[in-house]
Amino acid sequence: MYHGKLVSLRALEISDLDDLLCFYNTLELRSFLGPPIVRSRRYMEEWLVKASVSDPWNDGRLVLVIEEKETREFLGIARLEDIRLPHNRGEIGVSIYDPKNREKGFGTDAMVVMLWIGFQILGLNSIYLDTMEDNKRSIHIYKKIGFKPVGILRETEYMDGKHKGLLIMDILRAEFLDQYSHVFKDPQ
Numbered sequence: 310m311y312h313g314k315l316v317s318l319r320a321l322e323i324s325d326l327d328d329l330l331c332f333y334n335t336l337e338l339r340s341f342l343g344p345p346i347v348r349s350r351r352y353m354e355e356w357l358v359k360a361s362v363s364d365p366w367n368d369g370r371l372v373l374v375i376e377e378k379e380t381r382e383f384l385g386i387a388r389l390e391d392i393r394l395p396h397n398r399g400e401i402g403v404s405i406y407d408p409k410n411r412e413k414g415f416g417t418d419a420m421v422v423m424l425w426i427g428f429q430i431l432g433l434n435s436i437y438l439d440t441m442e443d444n445k446r447s448i449h450i451y452k453k454i455g456f457k458p459v460g461i462l463r464e465t466e467y468m469d470g471k472h473k474g475l476l477i478m479d480i481l482r483a484e485f486l487d488q489y490s491h492v493f494k495d496p497q
């Protein structure tokens with residue numbers, strides 16, 4: 310378990326299936342994430358089985374559950390994917406599933422902990438992400454954490470009858486440590 314100020318990140322378990330399904334198939338959540346094709350319980354179960362046993366070194370993927378630190382309530386998912394060892398890079402993503410749990414600092418905290426795992430446990434050097442160009446809240450937190458905009462893949466996402474651009478942002482290990490090394494001086 311990895312702890313931030315407000316959240317803990319822990320291994321994904323098969324018992325998380327109901328919490329995943331509860332919000333995954335809502336248009337509200339999926340409109341931020343990509344084409345909202347409805348997913349069956351079976352599909353999600355198969356995804357969960359694969360994701361819960363994936364190994365960052367062999368499968369290039371680490372998926373963790375974000376929990377509220379005190380109550381251990383399921384909040385969402387944090388993931389590192391496209392982990393490429395010769396390059397020491399990876400792609401990051403964080404989502405807080407239930408709208409009532411958003412804008413309480415959980416997403417920022419989970420992103421910082423996942424970056425720490427990427428840089429300080431997996432030894433990555435560069436971590437990137439993509440987000441819809443109009444997702445103002447996520448862009449705000451990524452900039453605040455220290456991600457830099459790289460560019461926009463223009464009209465690359467088809468959502469709700471329109472094409473939207475995908476903003477790519479990245480952060481380097483040295484930039485992250487410059488800002489956050491003091492936070493993780495005493496890991497719990």
Ligand SMILES: CC(C)(COP(=O)(O)OP(=O)(O)OC[C@H]1O[C@@H](n2cnc3c(N)ncnc32)[C@H](O)[C@@H]1OP(=O)(O)O)[C@@H](O)C(=O)NCCC(=O)NCCS
Pocket residue numbers: 338341342403404405406410411412413414415416417418439440441444445446447449450453
């Ligand atoms: C994006 C997400 C991870 C952020 O997590 P969160 O817990 O809601 O965010 P936090 O509470 O940590 O921070 C929210 C920040 O956004 C700001 N914000 C909210 N709405 C905003 C807007 N429309 N424009 C700019 N900033 C905004 C808040 O003021 C706050 O900033 P502050 O801490 O400087 O005051 C979460 O909202 C989420 O999962 N949303 C749905 C799915 C999604 O968008 N995933 C990301 C895909 S790239």
